[in-house]
Amino acid sequence: MASPTQPRECLVTKQDGKGFGFCLRIEKNEVGHLVRSIEKDSSADRSGLKDGDRVLTVDGIFVDEKEHTEVVDIIKKSGNSVTLLVLDEVAYENAKRKGEDLSKLSKTSAQPVTKPEVSQPPKKDEVQDSGPKPRICYLAKDGGSYGFSLKSTPGTSGIFLGSLAPNGIAAKAGVRDGDHIIELNGNNVENDSHEQITQKVKESGSIIAFLLADKETEDYFTKMKMKITADTATLEHLPSKPRTVDLKKEPSGYGFYLRQEKNRKGHFIMEIDAGSPAEKANLKDYDRIVAVNGASVETFEHEQVVDAIRKGGDKTTLLIVDQKTDEIYSKAGISPYLYLQELKKPEEQKEHTPAVIPAVTPAVIPAVTPATKPAAVPTPTPEKPATTPAATSPDPKHKPRLCQLQKGTSGYGFNLNAIKEVPGQYIKQVVKGGPADVGGIKEDDILLEVNGVNVEKDAYEDVIVKIKNAGGNLTLLVISQEAYDYFKSQKLPVTSSMADPLPKKETTPSNSEKAPTNKAKSVPEPIELAASPPPDVKSQDKQEKDDDTQL
Structure with a gap:
């Protein structure tokens, strides 16, 4: 049975x-x-x-x-x-x-x-290799019209494009008479009415991106039981393409800084050195890196991209988009990484097999607070791969918090409690408006670190001594009870690198060969709690809360 x-x-x-x-x-x-x-x-x-x-x-x-x-x-x-x-x-x-x-x-x-x-x-590759494909068409006008009309047919669902003007903007962009509109500016509109799509076209202004399918394509996808989506479309009609760049490292590196800005999505090339491999490859400031050696890095954190480039050794291949191309792909609601699907020939795919890290587990990637850029050209040294521990939840409620406190006339504004024979200290009686409250400390927080030193297993009296010896300035790593239990259930250590970095003070690069590395010992920056970057990867404190690494 x-x-x-x-x-x-x-x-x-x-x-x-x-x-x-x-x-x-x-x-x-x-x-x-x-x-x-x-x-x-x-x-x-x-x-x-x-x-x-x-x-x-x-x-x-x-x-x-x-x-x-x-x-x-x-x-x-x-x-x-x-x-x-x-x-x-x-x-x-x-x-x-x-x-x-x-x-x-x-x-x-x-x-x-x-x-x-x-x-x-069927697999997407089977559709691409053996049948017709939908098209992504990008229309940009400078006054006048797009050169098409919206049409609907009684008894047939969907809105179609027709009455194309010869040599008009739509026709030049790859639109065909009778095309079914699947997406408009990256959003599915198959169930929208004629009036709704008309309104969306008007609101789009002078730029529209369509995902379109003619009857032959729709019939084929119906037969194959496949849904028409942007990642099954051809990109050949887009006016601007991403580009692949092969770089060979010189003794001083690749000659650019990799920057990840907190208020801007992506990893950008900045401050290109004259005569460097980056300049010879015609890289420009704010070129965005989409993939490294065939693998997408769009969802990576700063240190992960640095590590991916470093693993290439003395050469690396980047998939790059300039600002204009990035805007085009963004308007269409697709990733420039899709370009590799059409770019690579079979023999090239064997050489550069994409290996995107799958989004199968939530991860909190340790934040990196860069040090100051050294003035002298770094001497090349053997590379040592860095490993980054990862927790398994991106939920903000599971993040530890770095809190910076300046002692007031009445102290720090909280009490530290401990339970007999139970390890750990707990925050209690947070004074409203006091230094602890202002610094982000919350009632019942668990105290993990004092000025960069882990105190989870320390005796209560020892922790009090560390706080008193801080000299009026404290950087505490704290976490909620719920989040602490979560990490402990997964047997994962909690460190300050998992927390959002504290705001940094502006620093001026030194003219000597040594970069300033020591902060005020009473208020250590998060960089003092994380592993130092390998000798050939120098960091630069250029922009507040941005990750910036020289390559």
Whole structure:
């Protein structure tokens, strides 16, 4: 008799420039590796994954009893697609309660779950190689009209483009008579009325980006049971393209700074040195790096991009967009990383296989506070790869907080409490408007660090001494009880690098060969709590709260 516990096998394929479309989590008071935050219409959604599913195997490897970070690593190494064997929440909990051996559930017992409307969808590459594709068309006018009319047909859903002006803007942009409008400026409008689309065209001003499909393309996608989306479209009609740049490092580096600005999305090339490899490759300030050696870095933190470039050794290949190209792709609602799909020939794909880190686990990436740029050209030294510990939740409520306090006439404005025979200290009686309150300290916060020194296991009296010896200035790392329990349940240490960096004071680069590295010892900056960058990666304090690294 077959077991009532029937797992499902789900094949999930990575989206260009993105991840698999779901998060993998472990949660307090829950057992197993949980599937969460499934993106609508993503590969994960189409594969049949459900919120609360427990992952049993990854590409045939039983993972139910493995550590969470190990499971994440297995998925990361799976490439562009991964096969998951999962159980729904109720079946999993029942099996655990009955003591069933889940490792004996093989793939042959799995019941694939597919959605009828997109049952067993083909891979995107199959559509691109063998059939017609939708088009992304970018229309920009300078006065006058776009040279098209909006049309609707009784009994037929959707709005279509017609009455194209010969040599008009629309015709030159790749629009064809009878095209069905799928998206307008990156937003799906298939269910919009004629009036709604007319209004959106007017509101768009002098620039519009359409995702369009002619009848042949629509018929083909219907036959293949595929949904028409921007990541299945050809980009050949866009007026500006991303570009690939091959750089060979010289003794002084690549000759540019990599900057990540807090109020601007992306990783930008800045301050290009004269005669450097970057200048010879015609890189410009505010060129944005989309991919490094074939792998998308758009979702990476600053240190991760630096590490990706560093791993290339003495040469690296960057996918770059200038500001104009970036604006075009942004208007269309697509990533410039999709350009690689059309750019690469099969033999090139073997050489530069994209390896985007999948978005399968929430992560808090340690923030990096740059030091000051040294005036002298750094002497090349052997590179040592840096590793960055990552926690597993990006939820702001799970972040520790760095709080800077200046002692007032009545003290710091809080009491420190401890429970006998229980490690740790707790914040109590935060005075409203006092230094602690102003600095961001909250009632019942757990104290982790005092001026960069971990005090979790210190005796209460020792912590008091450290605070008194601070000289009137304190930098405390604190965390809520809920967040502290969360990290401890995952056996992850909490450090100041997980917190948002404190605002930095302006510093002036030194004219000597040594960069100033010592801050006032009573108020250490977050950089003193994190690992120092490798010798060949020098940091620059140029812009408040920005990450800026010389390469």
